[in-house]
Amino acid sequence: MAQSAAFKRNLAGWAYVAPLVVVLIPFFVLPLIAVVAASFFETDGFGGLFPAFNLDNYTEILTSGLTFNLYYETIKFTVLTWFFSLLIGFFVAYFLVFHVRNQLLALGLFLLCTVPFWTSNIIRMISWIPLLGKEGLVNEALLKLGLIDQPLEFLLFSSFAVVVAYVHQLTIFMIVPIFNAMGRIDKRVVEAALDAGASRFDIMRLIIVPLSKSGIALGSIFVISIVMGDFFVVKVMSGGGSASVVGAFYENISVLQYPTAAASAVLLTIILVITVGLIIRFVDIRKEITR
Amino acid sequence: MSLARVSDVVATSVSARRSRAIAPTSGRRPWTFYVLAILFTLYLLALYGPMACIYILSLQDLRGGLVFPIKGLSLHWFVDLFTQVRTGDVQGSFERSFKLALVVTVLTVVVSFLAGLGFRKRFAGDTVVFYMMIGSLVAPGLVLGIGVGLIFNAVGIDASLFTSALGAQLSWTLPFGVLVMFAVMSRFDHAWEEAARDLGASPWQTIRLVVIPVLAPGIVAVALFGFTLSYDEFARTLQTAGSLNTLPLEIWSMTLNITSPALYALGTVTTIVSFLVIGASLGTIAFMQKRREARAPGQQGGAA
Numbered sequence: 001m002a003q004s005a006a007f008k009r010n011l012a013g014w015a016y017v018a019p020l021v022v023v024l025i026p027f028f029v030l031p032l033i034a035v036v037a038a039s040f041f042e043t044d045g046f047g048g049l050f051p052a053f054n055l056d057n058y059t060e061i062l063t064s065g066l067t068f069n070l071y072y073e074t075i076k077f078t079v080l081t082w083f084f085s086l087l088i089g090f091f092v093a094y095f096l097v098f099h100v101r102n103q104l105l106a107l108g109l110f111l112l113c114t115v116p117f118w119t120s121n122i123i124r125m126i127s128w129i130p131l132l133g134k135e136g137l138v139n140e141a142l143l144k145l146g147l148i149d150q151p152l153e154f155l156l157f158s159s160f161a162v163v164v165a166y167v168h169q170l171t172i173f174m175i176v177p178i179f180n181a182m183g184r185i186d187k188r189v190v191e192a193a194l195d196a197g198a199s200r201f202d203i204m205r206l207i208i209v210p211l212s213k214s215g216i217a218l219g220s221i222f223v224i225s226i227v228m229g230d231f232f233v234v235k236v237m238s239g240g241g242s243a244s245v246v247g248a249f250y251e252n253i254s255v256l257q258y259p260t261a262a263a264s265a266v267l268l269t270i271i272l273v274i275t276v277g278l279i280i281r282f283v284d285i286r287k288e289i290t291r
Numbered sequence: 292m293s294l295a296r297v298s299d300v301v302a303t304s305v306s307a308r309r310s311r312a313i314a315p316t317s318g319r320r321p322w323t324f325y326v327l328a329i330l331f332t333l334y335l336l337a338l339y340g341p342m343a344c345i346y347i348l349s350l351q352d353l354r355g356g357l358v359f360p361i362k363g364l365s366l367h368w369f370v371d372l373f374t375q376v377r378t379g380d381v382q383g384s385f386e387r388s389f390k391l392a393l394v395v396t397v398l399t400v401v402v403s404f405l406a407g408l409g410f411r412k413r414f415a416g417d418t419v420v421f422y423m424m425i426g427s428l429v430a431p432g433l434v435l436g437i438g439v440g441l442i443f444n445a446v447g448i449d450a451s452l453f454t455s456a457l458g459a460q461l462s463w464t465l466p467f468g469v470l471v472m473f474a475v476m477s478r479f480d481h482a483w484e485e486a487a488r489d490l491g492a493s494p495w496q497t498i499r500l501v502v503i504p505v506l507a508p509g510i511v512a513v514a515l516f517g518f519t520l521s522y523d524e525f526a527r528t529l530q531t532a533g534s535l536n537t538l539p540l541e542i543w544s545m546t547l548n549i550t551s552p553a554l555y556a557l558g559t560v561t562t563i564v565s566f567l568v569i570g571a572s573l574g575t576i577a578f579m580q581k582r583r584e585a586r587a588p589g590q591q592g593g594a595a
Binding site (some may be wrong): 006009010012013014015016017019020021023024026027028029030031032033034035038049088091092094095096099109111112113115116118119120121122123124126127128129130131133135136137140168171200221222225228229230231232236246249250253258261262265268269272276285286 | 405406427430433461546561
């Protein structure tokens with residue numbers, strides 16, 4: 001009897017998630033398997049793929065100095081973006097939760113931060129061009145103020161511009177989960193700490209940061225996976241000066257080198273899974289999300 | 292709790308949450324307030340400033356360039372955008388993007404709602420489905436797009452907007468939709484469902500007459516995510532759209548070729564559409580909350 005009740009519950013659960021699974025299997029699981037399979041295949045160089053078990057694609061990318069450079073660049077951008085978006089996102093959330101006394105105002109300001117998320121990333125990226133260019137606003141202003149003699153070249157089409165564009169796009173992914181985690185901190189804990197003589201720094205170190213950990217973890221997963229999987233920002237904002245793993249993947253695809261591209265994609269996915277897995281080890285995101 | 296909470300917070304906008312004052316709500320503000328207020332202002336400036344620049348620059352006349360100072364004031368580049376062939380098929384791609392986004396929105400709302408209902412109770416294998424969803428969210432879009440292309444190739448179906456691109460976009464919008472549903476449903480009081488059942492409602496009646504009306508603001512939020520994420524989607528669509536472009540793909544090819552304010556004009560147009568959609572969604576949510584409060588005075592407001 002109990003067994004059949006459990007069976008019915010499982011059946012009902014699966015019936016509800018069936019449409020989701022029906023989409024995810026052909027458009028997430030199978031494509032991933034196809035890419036892994038293609039990484040072992042052979043190609044005639046004209047887009048034809050022949051089933052094989054060939055490790056050459058892996059030896060090729062693993063022994064190439066180019067691969068090392070690609071990963072170095074991508075990881076550099078990931079770490080920089082992660083650091084700055086976390087720094088800004090944390091303090092923006094902290095300001096909204098603990099310093100804005102009017103609830104409705106805090107909510108309004110929060111919404112103001114989220115609106116650009118619902119607009120085009122590409123447009124938000126190119127909107128930096130009139131600001132950072134050689135004749136852009138920043139250079140003009142600095143020249144007028146007499147702080148520099150000639151326009152700064154590193155502002156646009158450089159690693160600097162790439163990081164600016166990423167942080168601009170992705171800080172929202174830090175703000176939302178951290179805001180949410182901080183919103184759940186019981187203010188009485190903070191007041192008790194204040195009464196007990198804790199300093200501002202102690203409160204931050206011993207209460208706010210530990211209790212915001214789940215938000216930080218979730219935000220980090222978003223930011224890291226997006227930067228590592230992106231190629232568009234690096235391509236446009238670096239002006240060709242930097243490459244990215246997915247950018248090289250795209251180049252390989254356009255010259256029909258599917259197996260090499262696939263092998264590099266598999267490598268990237270493994271690194272991504274390890275990173276996300278490490279973060280998940282510290283935070284049970286399912287519990288965090290569904291609670 | 293990810294972006295899902297955006298809608299969550301929207302949905303509960305009127306209801307007061309826990310007090311958030313760190314110290315007594317009156318009295319002198321600490322010095323950190325002023326430092327953080329400046330940081331926050333700078334953040335908002337950096338968030339909106341560049342966008343404002345391109346809207347202004349898109350209003351230049353024929354002599355206009357990509358940087359300040361602005362030269363003239365006209366709608367030249369907007370006309371140029373929709374009449375010149377060299378800038379590509381802007382109008383066609385806009386219509387295609389809009390239609391595709393509508394279809395994605397409807398499917399995202401229905402599938403996320405059902406999955407949200409399903410995940411409320413534990414069932415065998417729910418963790419697998421959950422992590423499959425998270426995987427779909429964090430996987431590199433371009434790689435998935437190629438994979439979808441390979442699958443379609445193997446099966447022998449041509450890639451096209453409403454087959455491969457639709458599915459590829461759903462693999463991105465659905466995880467967001469379900470996460471928003473989680474946030475919305477975590478505030479849903481099961482007592483209402485039980486009450487409906489006790490009064491003799493069938494399961495379908497309970498969903499139609501109790502669950503859907505109560506969750507309506509959250510469902511609007513899911514629709515907002517579905518539409519805007521599809522309308523702006525780029526990486527997953529690039530390799531799956533087939534021969535016809537969507538608007539983001541059109542913009543991408545423009546960023547590589549066009550060096551006139553036409554690019555900014557396109558940015559302005561697409562952002563206006565986004566803002567209209569965002570405004571309509573938030574307006575609808577606020578309207579629903581108001582009406583609910585008016586109907587049930589004295590009761591708790593933001594249950595959804």
